[in-house]
Amino acid sequence: MTPDEFRRHGAELIEFIARYYETLSAGGGERRVLSEAEPGDVFNAVPPEAPEVGEDFAHVISEIDRVVMPGITHWQSPGFFGYFPASATFPAILGELLSAGLGVQGMLWQTSPACTELETRMLDWMGRAIGLPEAFLSEGDGGGVIQGTASEAALVAMVAARQRALDDRGVEETDRAALNGRLVAYASEQAHSSIVKAAMVCGIGRSNVRLVGTDGNLAMDAERLRAQVEEDARAGLIPFFVCATLGTTSTGAIDPLAEIVRIVRPTPSGGGGWVHVDGAYAGAALVCPEHRGMIEGVELADSFNFNPHKWLLVNFDCSCLWVRDRAALVNALSITPEYLRNTQSDAKAVIDYRDWQVPLGRRFRAMKLWFVMRHYGLEGLRAHIREHVRLAELFESWVRADDRFEMVAPRSLSLVCFRLKAGDGATRSLLEKVNATGEVFVTHTVIPFAGGGGEPVYAIRFAVGAVTVTEADVARAWEIITAHAT
Amino acid sequence: MTPDEFRRHGAELIEFIARYYETLSAGGGERRVLSEAEPGDVFNAVPPEAPEVGEDFAHVISEIDRVVMPGITHWQSPGFFGYFPASATFPAILGELLSAGLGVQGMLWQTSPACTELETRMLDWMGRAIGLPEAFLSEGDGGGVIQGTASEAALVAMVAARQRALDDRGVEETDRAALNGRLVAYASEQAHSSIVKAAMVCGIGRSNVRLVGTDGNLAMDAERLRAQVEEDARAGLIPFFVCATLGTTSTGAIDPLAEIVRIVRPTPSGGGGWVHVDGAYAGAALVCPEHRGMIEGVELADSFNFNPHKWLLVNFDCSCLWVRDRAALVNALSITPEYLRNTQSDAKAVIDYRDWQVPLGRRFRAMKLWFVMRHYGLEGLRAHIREHVRLAELFESWVRADDRFEMVAPRSLSLVCFRLKAGDGATRSLLEKVNATGEVFVTHTVIPFAGGGGEPVYAIRFAVGAVTVTEADVARAWEIITAHAT
Structure with a gap:
């Protein structure tokens, strides 16, 4: 073309x-x-094999209405x-278009400095816009990164929490895998399924997640959390991760963050558990000062996540994650083979976002945030x-x-x-x-x-x-x- | 707008x-x-706070050249x-544009049947195009899914492999986390860093990955793999996952897949280890029959991955993963809260791709494949x-x-x-x-x-x-x- x-x-x-x-x-x-499509309708509207010879693109476009739209x-x-x-x-769609058009790969700072630095700045913009403390912004020890989804944000937070918990206890690398059986994570009964899924993926398993009971408003009952954490610590387990949900998926319930952080930091076992705040939906409302009561205590949390792609005018995917100590995230996720080494990264003069996430490659998603925040x-x-x-x-x-x-x-x-x-x-x-x-x-x-x-x-x-x-x-x-x- | x-x-x-x-x-x-940008150039070209009042969008577009392009x-x-x-x-960019424009969320079949079914069909198209056996396609027990990156494909393959290994051994849920210390994964010394990273994330840890020595062509030495697997099995460990790389990142070396699958299935310990094929780069070449020698033996592998977003004309992200037994993947990653239940999913009449990946949400990435394969x-x-x-x-x-x-x-x-x-x-x-x-x-x-x-x-x-x-x-x-x- x-x-x-x-x-x-x-x-x-x-x-x-x-x-x-x-x-x-x-x-x-x-x-x-x-959509009124029945199972198989779209699948069967497409032939079983790719065409041998390229087709006229205008014809392909003309088929969107026949093949795709009935299944939307x-x-x-x-x-x-x-x-x-x-x-x-529209501004977000245009940001996605430009990002695809430039076709850059933002795995390292060097592979397109703009992709990394615009993202860092946009996460600072958004962090300030929602009233996060300066500690979560890039000019201190913290900073923000765009993940694909809140599920991925929860997973990397959990992995970083594990790394820190075992580092704090001086556990040898070879002894760590077996210790997954003693790590315990907490979330409310109403928390998103992604917390249990993160535990399944990261290897602590479903059975090491405690789903804490809720109060009459379906928010986590902080006293039950306290009792469970203490019981687990007495049993020789390691309470290492608590997810506080701001806006549960079922009813939008808001967990009492200020109480949760006081319970968890430090834990009875000595080390400080990691508090992750999942504000996937409700976090968007923090752009309005009148809704900021829900983040009272956030200065003691370790990570905060919300999805502009839900309710803040940015198309999927754009899930913003901030951490108070970026080193904790990087320690858990960094691995540098020779073919990715370069002067700026070796000098630690720059951020390499591949070390803040599971994937290596990454799109230029900050463009959407830049377009949306400037337009609105x-x-x-x-x-x-x-x-x-x-x-x-x-x-x-x-x-x-x-x-x-x-x-x-x-x-x-x-x-x-x-x-x-x-x-x-x-x-x-x-x-x-x-x-x-x-x-x-x-x-x-x-x-x-x-x-x-x-x-x-x-x-x-x-x-x-x-x-x-x-x-x-x-x-x-x-x-x-x-x-x-x- | x-x-x-x-x-x-x-x-x-x-x-x-x-x-x-x-x-x-x-x-x-x-x-x-x-890019000649120095660290901080782009960051400092953008003010520290978002504008209070929305800006003229033509002005925003006019700033791309000043702010973004020097850092590309x-x-x-x-x-x-x-x-x-x-x-x-261009066709892929247009596919991305349309996907962003429709703004659908493909987490469940029901949330846009076209997003799921076009993806299933496109993965069948691509699977046939690269000569994968029918067992990996959707009409049998297998099927394909688009992941964001090869790193994510390796992670979900490893998690599925663990689930199967522990299911096969009848391990109770509560005993599983501690067993991470006995699970062993294998890849060549030249394999991509994402394999070790997957092990770090999924909790078996770096020290449970064996990086097997290579031959003079920098491909995995199958005899060394055999010796290591046997040694580990004798030591009471569980060899559960082997990654065969087709096209290593350093030199494009091709591991001897046909020998690897014979060694691993079944393992000396009884259960069959999971063979994951990482063809992130070289897989694209399989569209040409003259390059298919490298997948001899793939019919005994469990998962196969390559990235059309590398060398096959589809813009990032589009990493195709096929599995021979989709139930193994779903068993490891599925979790269904009430708010995601629906008639078609409950009847198991449809694919819900959220159960094939870590994230819940997903974009309509099949559009890019459809546009690219039809255009070319x-x-x-x-x-x-x-x-x-x-x-x-x-x-x-x-x-x-x-x-x-x-x-x-x-x-x-x-x-x-x-x-x-x-x-x-x-x-x-x-x-x-x-x-x-x-x-x-x-x-x-x-x-x-x-x-x-x-x-x-x-x-x-x-x-x-x-x-x-x-x-x-x-x-x-x-x-x-x-x-x-x-």
Whole structure:
């Protein structure tokens, strides 16, 4: 493909995307949010073998509508209220385009200094924007890095925590692997599955993760954490890692970080456990000072993570991880073969982000952050969050005003969890009917319900977050929900 | 940003990228391949805080040249012969653009069936294109998945191998973590650092990786592997994972896969060890039947990985991993919280790729493969590989014809490793002078040299791989090298 052909096909795809958003915003009417594809539909729309001879690219583009679009669930639709949002915005899409166009590999500083240094600066920008202490920024001993997902952030934090715990205890390299059986990690019962998955991957295993009970708001019960940590330490185990969740996936519950850090640092066993803060969803709200109560105590945490790709206008993937002591991360993940050595790295004059993550290679993801933060400005980011919180408050008020419904957990930021008082069967059936309309898409969870004596109940999660959503969309969603509730 | 503003700025960025490639191809002359930025240059070109108020996007675009470009090392330049290539092509860039534009999240089949099913089909396409046995394709018990990097592929293969080894031995969940101390992994001394890193991350640790000695071609010595596996098994350890490298990073050496699989399956301890094939670089050459000798025996391997984002025209990231038994991967990585449950997944009617990887979320990366394979066709992919191999052969012939130089390892596909007979100091100095011209960029390695009695020597790696490279570029590189050698 020549540059001129690229100009032409590029224009076609830019037009395709622009029109896509125009149709999505047209009352959501033109497209069903949830794909109606059946298993195998897309697979079978594509022949079993690659073409022997190259095809006309205009023809390939023309097939997107036939092959791909019927299998798309429209995350960017104003009718999408499922899971957490995966916000895409035009500036972010353009950042991704430019990053792909430059085609640089940011594994080392030397392999494109801009890829590393713009990232360091953007993580400082974002860290300041959300009110992180200076200790987490690059000019001290800390710093930030873009990971692909919160799962990867949790994994590298856990691996760094293990390294530090064993370093502190002077354990020989050859004795370390067997000690995985004595390392214990903690998270709330409501924490994201990625914490248990990180334990499975890093080798301490599921059975060494303690899922600590929660309070009536489904946030971690700090006293139960304290008791469990003390019990494990007395049993000769090593409490080495605690994940505090800001905004659980089920209900957006906020763990009491200030209490958690006091319990964990130092642990009864002497060494300080590592406190990782998983703010994957709720961290975005920290751009607004009125939501910063949830990070009280963060100055004693070791790592902090949130995903701009969820609710802060940057398209997937962009998961920001900050650490207070970057050496702890690098000690756990660095390994330098000869073919990667170079003057600047040897002199330790630069950051090599490959030592902050599992992969070696990396894309130029900072470009998206640069485009998004400059386009919106901090004012724009705050306005975005506040509008979604306002819409969720409005939705909550409608739920509370309707006798057929009840909240099953406190609203958290832009997430409302509710159910029909008629019970699980009725609520599940309502969700199915609502999603079947195609106009809106909501997802569910099952959680202990204070109003039901702590028994698990089926609840609908209504997560406001699509970039294009308006009050009219939320009102229409409520109209559909109430229409099917009767 | 409105759709119309996106159309305008999209056109500006498409034009920026098209012109970028035009300048790169203009004899490489307009840009220095290796960035001349000093540490801090880019960081300091960006203010310390994000703007309070959003900026004009045209102004942001206008700053790319000032802020970003001086810090770019031009991987797509026809003068780039360093590391391994990171090929970007126009069809792949457009695939990335469309993927970002659709903004879907492919963690579950349900969250966009097209994202999952096009990926399954593309991995079948690519698997057939490189001659993998049907057992690795989706219609049997195997299948393929796109990982971000070969490092992540190695990690999930190692985690799956551990799970299978402990399942086969009936080890209780609570006893597993401590057993990390008895698990042993194997790779050649020349294997990529990602294998040791995977061991560090997954908790078996560096000291449980055996780096097996190599033969005169720097490929794994299968007899030494056999002896080591037997010794470890006699010592009560569990040989559970072997990585066979096709195309080592230093010299492109090809491990003897057919012998390795015979040694490892079954292991002397009874259970079958997991054989992972790391063809990150060389796997691309398998699109040409004449290079398929290197995968003799692959039908007995458990996992196979190569990176189209290196040498097969797909921009980073796109690392293809195939497994012969997808259940082994899913058993090791699956965990299903309530909020991710859905009808199709519960019925096991579909693939949920989150269970094939560490992250939960995932981008629609199959789009790039679909665009690239249709645009080039299999003929085009083969022609691309053959031309680069031809250019490397030509370069090799020039090295061999010049008395001042010697090859330090056999040429492997498009990679030539050579040095000045005058020794390490002279060779290092030559590399520095060549890179200082700005016209070409080469990297180095240090390897045991058969011609020097197995002593480590410093060598220049010349990796042909830029999509835009021509015979004239290779000839010009040789001209520069020889000019500075005198």
